[in-house]
Amino acid sequence: MIKTLVFLNADLASSIALRYACQMAKTFEMDIKSMHVEEADAEGNPPGTGWVRRTWEKGLLGTAETEISRLINAERTSCPTLGSPKMVVGDREAEILRELEEGSYQLLVEGILLSFDASSFENRLRSKLYKKMPCPLLLVKNLVGLSKIALLLEDYTDPRILFSTFFELAGSSTLHFDMFRVIHQKPGRLSFKKKAPESSNSALGRTDEFLAKANNVLEETGRHPLTVKTVRDTPAGIAETLQDYGLVVTGIPRQMAKNSPMLEVLSRVPSAVLLCWQ
């Protein structure tokens, strides 16, 4: 069972994330817990200690608890094992990180609405929480079925980390997935999408060495993709190729370059992205 933490706010993004996690739990074996962090106003520091502080926190959590509970109750029919959320007052990122570490969680799920402006996604990925968190991150943008899953590999991707992280989450479930070798192209240049050569392990030297290495790692796991494709396109073009996939999985470094093309791809993917830290 993958111990999963879903972070909730009383908003549409969280509602979608929770529904997605519940849907995902039908395919992946997941134990879902939820939490909400109510942040104190920037102006006021928490007053005093002891019962004074507890009373103050209780007041702060009052409305939030009602709204978060309403969100959870709406999903109880499709997700009957969903328990009550953990409600905490404090710094959002610090509290989530503490919970992930103390609870030994294996996956964090958050919602983020798909935005035409890529900067909101890119800014989110620069969060300190994501630099320190001990587990993969699932960012959910839309509620899409999980019939198609894509694994993305580009030049800096360590296939060993990507596959081990993803297959640990997948557990024993029989998942079908496609593998994409992604080559970023500048706008105006010729792009292509093609099936990778079948003889990817050939010694003749005509094959993509990167894919050959990835395939060797995959062989060790005993898992096989349905298809293997090479996509050479702009970030927008790559994202369009992935639009029918319910989950896009990739490995990324904790600190991505500001104008990283992969960052733009991930911001434009409309469904959900699972980030395996490298």
Next chain:
Amino acid sequence: MRILVGIDQNPYSAHTVNEVARLAANTWANVTLLGLQTKASLSEEGSSAGAVNHPLSKALREYRELFLGHFKDHECPYVQREYGYKLIEVKKGLWEELYVAKSARKDLKSRIRVGNPVKELLAEAQEEESDLIVLGCDQKNDCTWEHFSTLPQKIANDAPCSVLVVKEENKVDKIVCCLDHDRVSQRSLEMINQLVTLHQAKLVIIGLTEGDELKAEVENKMDAILRYYAARDLEPWIEIVQLSSLDAFIAQEAKWGLMALWMGKKSILEKVLPRKKVDKLIKGSDSSVLILR
């Protein structure tokens, strides 16, 4: 639902009638095919003939047949059925053999109005209490109409009901609906549902925002819309667009099949997309445009 279809003798009108027939097959709407003729063009083509023998009347008959051709005989709700003589109890103890003709379950009217096409179409829409006006246009000439070039734009701006401007050359594989307020009618949701089902298209709900986040009431409405469509086995995407980026968004997404705008009275879109911009959208975009009211 009452659908009013504005038509003339051009191929784009034939395409429009085909699209309306497909929609009517799913919705069993009452449909009026309205031929629009200016007085000037009537006199060009022979004033003595009048509307009766005008080429438009021949086109109207052909469109009617084209429309009915989408239905199998026994399933067509627009055809009057005759059952013949039947013994009916006219009063207690008295029976009479009467000729019984069952009327069509739904209306299919064919009409021609002569005059200013915009005024005549709007007048018909008002009299018929139409829910939806559908028009085609000549895409190669900035989405115009022969004899009254700006008809589609004027109807889209001035009609009291929803207006669909159908573009001929684009397959509808994505329907993009822009929403910026919480007053969305059940009827408009159902209309979108019908179009998505008809075209087997992907549905994208765009939340328009002036700042970084959606207004709470718009978020709540989008959540309700998401659940409404999920209950009907549709999986719409939600996407946020800042109003400042709307032009860029529209320009980029020319590959949509259909763009729907919820232009309610409280809508920011009514301010941000003034007439000129709606005109531009109708003229310039490859997508069909649906103005929802």
